Amino acid sequence: MTFKPVTLDEASLRILDALQQDATLSNAELAERVGLSASPCWRRVAELKQSGVLRGAVSLVDPLKLGLAVNVFVHVTLKQQDKASLEVFTQAISQRPEVMECYLMSGEADFMLRVVVEDLIQYQTLLVDCLTQIPGVASIRSSFALSQVKYTTALPTGHLRG
Amino acid sequence: MTFKPVTLDEASLRILDALQQDATLSNAELAERVGLSASPCWRRVAELKQSGVLRGAVSLVDPLKLGLAVNVFVHVTLKQQDKASLEVFTQAISQRPEVMECYLMSGEADFMLRVVVEDLIQYQTLLVDCLTQIPGVASIRSSFALSQVKYTTALPTGHLRG
DNA sequence: ACTGAAATGGCGCGACC
DNA sequence: GGTCGCGCCATTTCAGT
Numbered sequence: 001m002t003f004k005p006v007t008l009d010e011a012s013l014r015i016l017d018a019l020q021q022d023a024t025l026s027n028a029e030l031a032e033r034v035g036l037s038a039s040p041c042w043r044r045v046a047e048l049k050q051s052g053v054l055r056g057a058v059s060l061v062d063p064l065k066l067g068l069a070v071n072v073f074v075h076v077t078l079k080q081q082d083k084a085s086l087e088v089f090t091q092a093i094s095q096r097p098e099v100m101e102c103y104l105m106s107g108e109a110d111f112m113l114r115v116v117v118e119d120l121i122q123y124q125t126l127l128v129d130c131l132t133q134i135p136g137v138a139s140i141r142s143s144f145a146l147s148q149v150k151y152t153t154a155l156p157t158g159h160l161r162g
Numbered sequence: 163m164t165f166k167p168v169t170l171d172e173a174s175l176r177i178l179d180a181l182q183q184d185a186t187l188s189n190a191e192l193a194e195r196v197g198l199s200a201s202p203c204w205r206r207v208a209e210l211k212q213s214g215v216l217r218g219a220v221s222l223v224d225p226l227k228l229g230l231a232v233n234v235f236v237h238v239t240l241k242q243q244d245k246a247s248l249e250v251f252t253q254a255i256s257q258r259p260e261v262m263e264c265y266l267m268s269g270e271a272d273f274m275l276r277v278v279v280e281d282l283i284q285y286q287t288l289l290v291d292c293l294t295q296i297p298g299v300a301s302i303r304s305s306f307a308l309s310q311v312k313y314t315t316a317l318p319t320g321h322l323r324g
Numbered sequence: 325a326c327t328g329a330a331a332t333g334g335c336g337c338g339a340c341c
Numbered sequence: 342g343g344t345c346g347c348g349c350c351a352t353t354t355c356a357g358t
Contacts, residue, residue, distance in 0.1 A: 006227050019221035023185055026351060040326055042352075053227045059181035060217045061317050067167040068317055071265060073274065090311050097318035103233060103307035111311070112235065118321055145265035149252050149273070153315055155223050155230055156259035159280055190335065202342050204336075 006051055011036055012044055013157045016053070019045075020154035023057035060153070068116045071145035072123050074131070075109035077138045085136040086110075092134045098126055109141070168213055173198055174206055175319045178215070181207075182316035185219035222315070230278045233307035234285050236293065237271035239300045247298040248272075254296045260288055271303070 008016070014034035018025060025033070031041035048054040063069070078085050086104070089111065093102050101114040117123045123142070131140055170178070176196035180187060187195070193203035210216040225231070240247050248266070251273065255264050263276040279285045285304070293302055 008228075016221075016223055020223060021220065023219040023221040028351065037327055038351085039328085039353080043325095051227070052224055055222045055224050057185040057219055057221045058183065058315050059178075059185040059219045060315060061178055061182060062214055062217050063317055065168050065213070065215045066170075066317055066319065066322065068321075073265075073267075094312050097316075097320060099312060100314055100317075101310070102312040103235075104309045104311055105235075106306045106308055109305075112305070112307070116317060122321065143271075143274070144268045145274070146268055147266045148263070149266055150256050150261060150264040152262055153220050153222060154259075155225055155228055155262075155278060157228065158259060159230075159284065160228065188335065199343055200335085201337085201344080205342090 006053055008053070008157075008160055010161065011040075012048060013160060015041070015044055015048065016157055017154070019054065019057075063116060063148075067118050070117050070119060070123065071148060072115045072117065073143045073145065074111075074113040074115055075105075075141040075143070076111040076113065076131070077108070078110050078136045079138045080136065081110060088136055089134055092130070096126070096130060098122075168215055170215070170319075170322055172323070173203075174210060175322060177203070177206055177210065178319055179316070181216065181219075225278060225310075229280050232279050232281060232285065233310060234277045234279065235305040235307065236273075236275040236277055237267075237303040237305070238273040238275065238293070239270070240272045240298045241300045242298065243272060250298055251296055254292070258288070258292060260284075 011034055015030065018030055018033050027042050027045070028038055030045070031038045034041065036044075045054070076089070078089060090102075093099050093111075093113065098115050098117055099113050100116050103112050104110065105112050115123065115126065117126065127140065127142075131137065173196055177192065180192055180195050189204045189207065190200055192207070193200045196203065198206075207216070238251070240251060252264075255261050255273075255275065260277050260279055261275050262278050265274045266272065267274050277285065277288065279288065289302070289304075293299065
């Protein structure tokens, strides 16, 4: 299980902050930025990786440059909430590349997805070819985003300091 | 404006796919993976960067390892939807590190946020100290995620191929 | 546990085919 | 788009404090 938190001192938190902003930093630059010298900095990064705090690094792409202008939030309810139904839905959703995020929700809707598509036509295709085909789906409600005001991958670390 | 899409051939799409999965790939590894040799591969990456398709690279951190177990979706409506009100809200939200995403929505709610926090106490703090303090906010509705079923930063590229 | 030096080896990056 | 190769610099180890 990946569930146990970790104790992190100030230096490690600084490292996480810096790397969440820019993963291309060389170890030398990173060390300078967090106020360590190269070796201990490198050691901490290695520890953070192997403890699973740092999960890897990814490049970020501008969705508009790919023509992906539309974010759709999809609220899905299932006919039954038993484990098997959830599993089926989860599996079906996970392999769809348009589905960026999926959450199991409390309250009325069972799942909420963020889907990114070029246009409404393409969303309709996803809807009829995929979502409505998944067994156990009772209802689907879609909300459309007009624009993305903020999007970050950098988790807050303030709660772990004073 | 960062709005104009770009024409991308198969090799560039392969590069984007690879880098969206793993930004730590060296140019040599990347070249091999996409079936190019090093120089042309490097040239393409440079072009993708300067055309703004590649926006940079970030490290991803496991939220549970930081004790950030709760995702909250917050639906906010404003008293008026004029430009000034939107601007005020946008500004206030942008600097809060707990706010991971914010979208301007069509339909009933004006904004939708994804907020990540340790627990409900911390969410309550954000609510009363920040969200309800923003001038022009008419109503706030919160939905809680029980778990994150899928989360990816990798945009789909399939729509740009055949 | 951090520092600094030092060696090695990979790779960025240009010139040229 | 591919090949070659120089030279830089980041990574990694080791000894020292």
